Amino acid sequence: MNAPTEDFVLNAAQRAEVIAGLNQILPAHAVLHEVEDTKPYECDGLSLFRQLPMVVALPETEDQVVQILKLANRLNVPVVARGAGTGLSGGAQPHKHGILLGMAKFNKILKVDVQSRSAVVQPGVRNLAISEAVAQHQLYYAPDPSSQIACTIGGNVAENSGGVHCLKYGLTVHNVLKVRAITIEGEIVEFGSEAPDAPGLELMNLVIGSEGMLAVVTEVTVKLVPKPALAQVIMASFDDVANAGNAVAAVIAAGIIPAGLEMMDKRASQMVEPFVKAGYDTEAEAILLLESDGTPEEVAEEIAEMTRVLNGCGATAIKVSQSEAERLKFWAGRKNAFPAAGRVSPDYYCMDGTIPRRRLADVLNAITEMEKKYDMRCANVFHAGDGNLHPLILFDANKPEEIKRAEDFGAEILELCVEVGGTVTGEHGVGIEKINQMCVQFSRAELDAFFAVKKAFDEPGLLNPGKAIPTLHRCAEYGRMHVHGGQVPFADLPRF
Amino acid sequence: MSDFIDDLCKRVELAARNNTQLRPVGGGTKNFYGGPLQGEEVDMRQWAGIVEYEPTELVITVKPGTPLAEVEAALAAQKQELAFEPPRFGAAGTIGGAIASGLAGPARLSKGGVKDYVLGCTLLDGKSQLLHFGGVVMKNVAGYDVSRVIPGSMGTLGIVTELSIKVMPVAPAEATLQFEMDVNKAISQSNEWLSKPLPISATFFENGKLTVRLRGASAAVQAAIKNMGGQEIEVQQAQAFWTRVRDQQHEFFSREGDLWRLAVPPTTVDLAMHGQSVHEWGSGLRWFRADDSSAVNAEQIRAMAKRVGGHATLYRTANEAARVHAFQQPDAVMLKLQRRLKEQFDPAGVFSINRLSPIL
Numbered sequence: 069m070n071a072p073t074e075d076f077v078l079n080a081a082q083r084a085e086v087i088a089g090l091n092q093i094l095p096a097h098a099v100l101h102e103v104e105d106t107k108p109y110e111c112d113g114l115s116l117f118r119q120l121p122m123v124v125a126l127p128e129t130e131d132q133v134v135q136i137l138k139l140a141n142r143l144n145v146p147v148v149a150r151g152a153g154t155g156l157s158g159g160a161q162p163h164k165h166g167i168l169l170g171m172a173k174f175n176k177i178l179k180v181d182v183q184s185r186s187a188v189v190q191p192g193v194r195n196l197a198i199s200e201a202v203a204q205h206q207l208y209y210a211p212d213p214s215s216q217i218a219c220t221i222g223g224n225v226a227e228n229s230g231g232v233h234c235l236k237y238g239l240t241v242h243n244v245l246k247v248r249a250i251t252i253e254g255e256i257v258e259f260g261s262e263a264p265d266a267p268g269l270e271l272m273n274l275v276i277g278s279e280g281m282l283a284v285v286t287e288v289t290v291k292l293v294p295k296p297a298l299a300q301v302i303m304a305s306f307d308d309v310a311n312a313g314n315a316v317a318a319v320i321a322a323g324i325i326p327a328g329l330e331m332m333d334k335r336a337s338q339m340v341e342p343f344v345k346a347g348y349d350t351e352a353e354a355i356l357l358l359e360s361d362g363t364p365e366e367v368a369e370e371i372a373e374m375t376r377v378l379n380g381c382g383a384t385a386i387k388v389s390q391s392e393a394e395r396l397k398f399w400a401g402r403k404n405a406f407p408a409a410g411r412v413s414p415d416y417y418c419m420d421g422t423i424p425r426r427r428l429a430d431v432l433n434a435i436t437e438m439e440k441k442y443d444m445r446c447a448n449v450f451h452a453g454d455g456n457l458h459p460l461i462l463f464d465a466n467k468p469e470e471i472k473r474a475e476d477f478g479a480e481i482l483e484l485c486v487e488v489g490g491t492v493t494g495e496h497g498v499g500i501e502k503i504n505q506m507c508v509q510f511s512r513a514e515l516d517a518f519f520a521v522k523k524a525f526d527e528p529g530l531l532n533p534g535k536a537i538p539t540l541h542r543c544a545e546y547g548r549m550h551v552h553g554g555q556v557p558f559a560d561l562p563r564f
Numbered sequence: 565m566s567d568f569i570d571d572l573c574k575r576v577e578l579a580a581r582n583n584t585q586l587r588p589v590g591g592g593t594k595n596f597y598g599g600p601l602q603g604e605e606v607d608m609r610q611w612a613g614i615v616e617y618e619p620t621e622l623v624i625t626v627k628p629g630t631p632l633a634e635v636e637a638a639l640a641a642q643k644q645e646l647a648f649e650p651p652r653f654g655a656a657g658t659i660g661g662a663i664a665s666g667l668a669g670p671a672r673l674s675k676g677g678v679k680d681y682v683l684g685c686t687l688l689d690g691k692s693q694l695l696h697f698g699g700v701v702m703k704n705v706a707g708y709d710v711s712r713v714i715p716g717s718m719g720t721l722g723i724v725t726e727l728s729i730k731v732m733p734v735a736p737a738e739a740t741l742q743f744e745m746d747v748n749k750a751i752s753q754s755n756e757w758l759s760k761p762l763p764i765s766a767t768f769f770e771n772g773k774l775t776v777r778l779r780g781a782s783a784a785v786q787a788a789i790k791n792m793g794g795q796e797i798e799v800q801q802a803q804a805f806w807t808r809v810r811d812q813q814h815e816f817f818s819r820e821g822d823l824w825r826l827a828v829p830p831t832t833v834d835l836a837m838h839g840q841s842v843h844e845w846g847s848g849l850r851w852f853r854a855d856d857s858s859a860v861n862a863e864q865i866r867a868m869a870k871r872v873g874g875h876a877t878l879y880r881t882a883n884e885a886a887r888v889h890a891f892q893q894p895d896a897v898m899l900k901l902q903r904r905l906k907e908q909f910d911p912a913g914v915f916s917i918n919r920l921s922p923i924l
Contacts, residue, residue, distance in 0.1 A: 241709070264672065264677065264849055268898070268899070269906075270716055295761065509707075
């Protein structure tokens with residue numbers, strides 16, 4: 069499946085000029101243009117979408133990035149930046165006539181400042197590597213996407229990545245102090261500050277989550293957080309999904325913000341359990357994982373209170389982790405939900421909608437109905453604290469007809485998320501994958517405002533073109549209506 | 565669409581056509597802040613009310629003209645709060661003004677700034693279009709996060725007509741400790757504490773005295789009191805103290821002369837300027853008042869703030885002319901990007917011209 073790339077087209081002579089230009093900036097081994105060399109870059113974590121880049125450039129200094137962007141700007145060539153390629157929305161999918169800018173060589177932690185609780189890192193540094201490097205100081209970097217072993221901080225900035233602990237500790241945008249980046253004009257600019265704020269409009273908030281479309285990140289200053297003395301997890305079973313949803317609301321109503329608050333439905337826990345042996349209750353319709361962290365006294369107080377609330381909401385079983393090993397085992401099941409899906413099905417398609425929590429039961433019931441409609445299985449894992457739902461649609465990509473059905477199934481889920489007042493993407497980004505659903509979530513004027521933001525940063529539109537924001541033409545072709553705040557035509561008709 | 569919004573759209577259209585300017589204003593309690601006031605007032609107090617508040621979703625949606633006190637009372641009734649602890653400069657202050665100014669109170673240290681809590685907004689732009697950005701959910705990466713640029717934008721990008729804000733539960737326990745120490749010891753000591761898992765919520769340093777507020781689970785607060793030492797301040801007295809700090813009613817703020825606000829990396833040593841200063845936010849925020857205002861060179865203050873990686877704002881002054889440069893100018897590339905963004909949202913230059921910078 070290829071993205072439309074008719075926006076920028078280069079002929080053979082122009083292509084040769086780009087490669088010659090890159091060869092002047094980089095050593096020969098850092099410019100790849102033979103198919104066998106560029107093949108590893110043809111997709112990111114969303115392997116359904118593939119496209120070979122015209123050329124791959126692998127810079128290792130900021131000055132090289134500056135020179136490459138100036139070259140691209142002069143020759144009007146698209147540039148797609150890429151970290152570890154773990155993204156799930158095709159945001160790093162190459163452009164057929166563009167430069168794929170691999171940032172993996174920017175892999176150094178430049179500075180750790182224990183007293184100010186911050187670290188300056190290059191964008192190719194892995195998320196988990198930051199926490200590992202500062203563990204000796206009892207500090208860590210809080211956002212922990214499931215792919216944290218492999219994903220890079222540059223990619224996290226591009227996607228505003230979350231993780232299982234972001235209800236309490238925030239997303240990337242809450243944990244980054246400063247971003248140093250290069251514009252398409254080759255100018256160096258610093259967004260944010262090590263001070264509490266920066267003068268004028270706080271553009272860092274636009275850059276984080278901009279999917280590589282506004283500037284290329286060369287340095288990130290992250291906030292480090294003191295490691296809590298203790299963490300414990302409650303695993304609670306429910307014989308009804310609605311009860312589990314109500315329990316989530318009740319915990320929050322009790323004034324508790326758990327460090328992590330996750331839900332898995334029966335299919336998800338049954339899928340995971342044989343694989344991870346986490347001790348999940350595979351008979352329960354839903355299980356909740358609730359983490360408490362802090363001082364031992366604080367954790368004891370919170371665990372007792374959460375247990376009381378969960379019992380009041382009809383939990384059928386409650387188990388509290390009694391050791392660090394057991395806590396990690398409880399989490400291992402949740403964190404391995406995606407690989408487990410890959411084990412029970414040839415392929416799976418992961419959705420990423422966010423919904424107001426109170427609509428959870430409605431949405432899960434509707435997904436069950438869609439399983440019948442599309443004749444496909446779907447397992448649901450849910451960042452319940454943030455309302456971020458990850459339905460995993462199980463299918464077989466060797467059957468082209470199944471791909472289409474899985475995509476339609478996914479699209480219907482996302483459009484339902486918008487209809488109940490949510491969004492098409494909570495943390496994976498729009499990329500190329502959800503670009504059609506953007507037509508549903510936003511009006512034409514709003515999409516034009518996004519293009520206007522892009523224009524302010526990248527006038528020629530060369531940074532990651534064709535991603536995240538659909539053109540008028542694309543929306544017309546998709547033909548779905550824009551809905552806002554549940555204001556669809558015939559809003560009174562039951563849709564569940 | 566309501567009559568108010570309908571009229572507002574027409575006013576924006578007219579202003580754009582006639583090359584006149586508009587300035588949205590709530591209670592006007594922050595008229596002293598930022599660049600000079602320019603343009604015809606748009607009284608947002610008529611556009612008030614809580615649109616939706618569901619405590620278990622941790623989100624409140626409000627119209628910007630809603631009094632801040634009304635929003636905070638509704639949250640308090642559910643034992644929730646605006647975690648960034650916005651200052652109140654008078655009963656007339658609105659939630660719209662609190663967000664647009666981007667000013668946060670003592671809890672900014674532990675809970676983050678205003679931008680960390682804005683989830684979504686509806687913005688009336690310079691082309692008189694109503695645009696919805698973000699939403700009512702915690703996690704949302706669809707489209708650029710325009711709503712998080714609104715805090716601190718001082719009304720320069722357009723008129724916000726609705727805001728969705730993340731709210732947080734009120735901490736069950738609170739205590740305040742006081743310590744005698746000199747300024748550099750206070751800077752290093754507060755940052756040392758902040759790198760430990762202690763429930764530190766706010767700090768205030770003045771004149772050899774460091775005051776620290778703890779907030780969290782009662783067990784955590786009790787453990788921290790034992791661990792940190794110092795002198796515990798009686799609860800009511802402490803709460804009154806923090807309210808005075810939040811609302812800048814503390815005696816320091818009412819003294820004569822220009823008041824400067826310096827945002828610096830928190831571990832920066834004392835800047836040793838000739839005058840009086842107090843610190844908040846683990847010394848990341850430093851208020852400064854010169855002994856002799858007439859002898860102060862604004863450029864020197866700004867150069868010093870910049871040298872250490874921060875910036876300085878002429879926060880309060882009796883000299884109206886000096887307000888043109890209330891905020892420090894960002895670097896050239898950043899300035900260019902900010903100007904281009906302003907031009908995209910407000911091509912005719914209708915909104916709050918000069919309030920944030922002479923070029924915005």
